[in-house]
Amino acid sequence: MTTLLKRAFMLLGLPIILVAAWWFASAGSTSPFWPPLSTILEAFPTTWTMDRIVGDVFPSLARLGIGFALAVLVGIVAGTAIGLSPTLRALAEPVLEFFRAVPPPVLVPIIALFAGYTGWLGKIVTIALGCLWPILLNTVEGVRGLEPVLGDTAKSYQLSRWRRLLFVVLPGASPRIFTGARQALSIGVILMVISELFGANRGLGAAIVQFQRSFAIPQMWTGIILLGLIGVLLAAIFKVVENRMLAWYVGQRQIERGV
Amino acid sequence: MSSSPATLAPPASGGTRPRTRSRRARRSRDVWLGILGVLIVLVGAEILSRTGIVNPAFLPPVTEMYASLFQMLGEGWFWENLWLTVRGWAIGLAAAMALGIVVGFIIGSVPFLRAFTNSTIEFLRPIPSVALIPLVVLLFGTKPASAFLLVLYAAFWPVLVQVLYGVADVDPVARDTARSYQFGPLRIARSVIYPTALPYIMTAFRLAAAVALILEITAELVIGVPGLGKQIGIAQSSANVPETYALVIVVGLIGVAVNLMARFVERKALWWHSSVRGEHS
Structure with missing residues (x-):
């Protein structure tokens, strides 16, 4: 019982202290930029109504999901192809290094030239392109870093090309692929928000900036909090998926460290 | 008979030399391939734009x-x-x-x-x-x-x-x-x-x-x-x-x-x- 209490204290102690500090420090605040936390919380349900969630939040998340999924698909396919062929890798490496180094937000003005920025297409392309490079490059590294013995064993067991790809190469590269996907997800969230800041738009990011421009400060704060919660939630979901799919790897690492 | 020292000599040092040479060759080949890759992208983009396959207003040469x-x-x-x-x-x-x-x-x-x-x-x-x-x-x-x-x-x-x-x-x-x-x-x-x-x-x-x-x-x-x-x-x-x-x-x-x-x-x-x-x- 005491260990349970102790664990709960360790887990919740600091968050409670911080929220309480925010609550009391802002309680009597008359500063327009720092409204009392109670005001922000009161504004939350009236701001994020069902209408807003369906009209702003869901479309944003859907675009993020589609763009991220596209990037995972293309990144893994292209990354595996490049990783398996030394010639292709040598050919593509400097080009990939450049595209990886371009900060993804500058894609926004470029893509705005092609697709405009009011529809979904430009935003999805922005998110997908921004997410692509970390996944692609990590897949290349993961495929390249495979233990040669694994490939040779698979060959000597006469596994077909596809089986080798499916059961040896991809699982072997998957820890690196997940590393890339995790980086990509946080870039995707950034791009989800800023792709909505250009032109007239609806969406989570657009809504928050509209609150700020119209000086609806408590509403703006609710948007910041909501966006933060979404970031935390996405990271948590990612962790669950990763732990499930990489369970073998986590176990292996623990054994290696133990020995 | 006189040619035998000449044919015998190389293997002594030749065991390592070709390998380093091939590694160096591979590295320089990779560099050239990389340059080729960059050129392909640049020339490809230029052609796409010049031929109008991609609107030059969006992608200039x-x-x-x-x-x-x-x-x-x-x-x-x-x-x-x-x-x-x-x-x-x-x-x-x-x-x-x-x-x-x-x-x-x-x-x-x-x-x-x-x-x-x-x-x-x-x-x-x-x-x-x-x-x-x-x-x-x-x-x-x-x-x-x-x-x-x-x-x-x-x-x-x-x-x-x-x-x-x-x-x-x-x-x-x-x-x-x-x-x-x-x-x-x-x-x-x-x-x-x-x-x-x-x-x-x-x-x-x-x-x-x-x-x-x-x-x-x-x-x-x-x-x-x-x-x-x-x-x-x-x-x-x-x-x-x-x-x-x-x-x-x-x-x-x-x-x-x-x-x-x-x-x-x-x-x-x-x-x-x-x-x-x-x-x-």
Whole structure:
């Protein structure tokens, strides 16, 4: 019982202290930029109504999901192809290094030239392109870093090309692929928000900036909090998926460290 | 008979020579392939644009982009904005590194603090820094301080987390040895914890340098903080397409330079790290 209490204290102690500090420090605040936390919380349900969630939040998340999924698909396919062929890798490496180094937000003005920025297409392309490079490059590294013995064993067991790809190469590269996907997800969230800041738009990011421009400060704060919660939630979901799919790897690492 | 020494001699040294030659050949082949790859992309884009397969209004010929780029190099505003971007990046990164390392060392060396702050760090870390954009706009408008706060927030977490890993990685025997030699806490931090954590700090530097550049450019582009990002927005909205691309290329090259520098610094540190380990074992 005491260990349970102790664990709960360790887990919740600091968050409670911080929220309480925010609550009391802002309680009597008359500063327009720092409204009392109670005001922000009161504004939350009236701001994020069902209408807003369906009209702003869901479309944003859907675009993020589609763009991220596209990037995972293309990144893994292209990354595996490049990783398996030394010639292709040598050919593509400097080009990939450049595209990886371009900060993804500058894609926004470029893509705005092609697709405009009011529809979904430009935003999805922005998110997908921004997410692509970390996944692609990590897949290349993961495929390249495979233990040669694994490939040779698979060959000597006469596994077909596809089986080798499916059961040896991809699982072997998957820890690196997940590393890339995790980086990509946080870039995707950034791009989800800023792709909505250009032109007239609806969406989570657009809504928050509209609150700020119209000086609806408590509403703006609710948007910041909501966006933060979404970031935390996405990271948590990612962790669950990763732990499930990489369970073998986590176990292996623990054994290696133990020995 | 007279030819036998000549035929016998080569295998003695030939065992190694062809191998090094082939490795060198492969490396130079890779370099040429890389250059070829870049050329394919450049020429491909030029052809796509010149033939009108892609509307030149959206994708101008690469030669025009570079013409615009070289023209910019002769103009004062370009260098001024380049300086503003690099300065904003460097200051934000330096502050995030300093703060992350100090906080990381303090939290990491005290087991209670480590356990007590864990849930909060895990919660705050994934909060996207762009969520703070409206707030910094209200507080600082388009002043560099807006970009600074965004860069600081975004780059701080990777540094903190890496330093925490690094401090946790310290060999308990080494720490106990230092303690039994009556090293003070500062000396333990300097001579035991710091060397273990250094490779992690270098990883943190590499991650934070890239993130800091992304957020610096984002702040310039989205908020309008002076710098190259703002110029990209201006070039795009005034329909100067070649200049837009030229600026994007410049920003990309800054990114390449940042990555190369970070990797260079990291490799130095890792070389030092492994060499020390090698000597002891």
